[in-house]
Amino acid sequence: MIRENKLFDELTVGDSASVKRVCTANDLFVFAHASGNLNPLHLPEDEHHNGKANGETAEPVAPSMWVGALISSVLGNILPGAGTLYKTQTFRFVDRVHVGDELTVTVTVSEKRANNTVVLDTVITGRGGDVVADGVAEVLAPTRKVAIDDDRLPDLLIRRHQHFDRYLDACAGMPSAATAVVAPEDPASLGGALLAAKRNLIVPILIGSAEAIKAVAKKHGEDLTGIEIIDVANHDAAAAKAVEMARADQVQAIMKGHLHTDQLLRHVVKRDGGLRTGRRLSHAFIMDVPGLDHVLIVSDAAINISPSLEEKIDITQSAIDLGRSLGIGQPKVGVLSAVETVNPAIPSTLDAAALSKMADRGQITGGLVDGPLAMDNAIDLQAAQTKGITSLVAGRADVLIVPNLEAGNMLAKELAFIAHAEAAGVVLGAAVPIILTSRADGEKARLASCAIAALYKAWQVGGRSMIAEAAE
DSSP states (O other), X not given: OEEEOOOGGGOOTTOEEXXXXXXXXXXXXXXXXXXXXXXXXXXXXOTTOTTOBTTBOOOOBOOHHXXXXXXXXXXXXXXXXXXXXXXXXXXXXXXXXXXTOEEEEEEEEEEEOSTTEEEEEEEEEOTTSOEEXXXXXXXXXXXXXXXXXXXXXXXXXXXXXXXXXXXXXXXXXXXXEEEEEEOOOSHHHHHHHHHHHHTTSEEEEEEEOHHHHHHHHHHTTOOOTTOEEEEOSSHHHHHHHHHHHHHTTSOSEEEEOXXXXXXXXXXXXXXXXXXXXSSOOEEEEEEEOTTOSSOEEEEOSSSOSSOOHHHHHHHHHHHHHHHHHTTOSSOEEEEEOSSSSOOTTSHHHHHHHHHHHHHHTTSSOSSEEEEEEOHHHHHOHHHHHHTTOOOSSTTOOSEEEOSSHHHHHHHHHHHHHTSOOEEEEEEEXXXXXXXXXXXXXXXXXXXXXXXHHHHXXXXXHHSOOHHHHHHO
């Protein structure tokens, strides 16, 4: 919106202007960065809020000076507008503001003085009209006419991973899953398993060289008290033992430690004694991308190198099932290629078209599938509309099915290291979820991988999403 300011001679006592503003969690983070005020009372999801007890977090309070700063948005943009300079401002803070509160910010001209000086009453009220803060502003009015565009500022990206937080919260009341941790013989894999245990996400059973596991724990100050360790000779034997325990229902999940993925999966896919289910094994990255209002599921980026159409059917169905377990009622699946039109010279466009039609005919169920779609028009609605694509999926995709492992791996790494996404990883299609973590994973990603495996298993067993139930 274009706004024109008011000069001193254009102002009249009684002139008034208001704006409405809703306090968001991102507002508090931005203010903390800008001001340097890191008071935990003002930061969402901080463990040190006053009032936290028995796992309950007190609601953060917006800093009073953030509330007061809202006066500037009216003075500088509307009344008197662009060119206004502060001389003084008084405040009386009457009540506190929390995330979600809608505020009305009003300034009213109360006096005109010599030397271009204007006095304005300032008041901020809450939803019920109750005063939150009031005071008096003394400003220098603009000296020349200026028109400004409200939308001229660049957007800010807040690096938060709130979707993973929801998954962790949803697991709070669930029983911890017994989990075979295969070869946790390095700091990253052992630390990840123990961290998940501390958060009551898993009950770890450590399978590998007992000597190596204890040595790593000692070196890095980890406490193994009460943790079961099964001592085996080598990584191959550790993988075999984990699969054996899963078949015997002694564990409900498997977590990869310090061994190659194919060394673990070789035992999972064995025809005799493995964990086959009749569906092709596939890997899914669950990406929590800052600024995106939903997670992105990317499949397959770690197991199937160049999947056939038949294999992509299983990859797509497993990704849909995972999305449903994470509370997405009808996942929207974009099947990716380099272009959004079918081109016989590009095999991935033919596969995408076939998968889309198979979903229409009920051969793939539970989600909406469309393709081929290029990356831009799969996730950006404006890009899809610009190219004239009419689809319930284009611009809204929750799931991205990639043409091959190379494309998927590059996409996931770009999201992680350029878009600052957190990436959790699970293997689907086996009798139990398999948790894959990387040495590059942060604490949030490790915990989220365990939480997602637990939510997926709960959905497999009970056919219900704990995330959806928590939202009701």
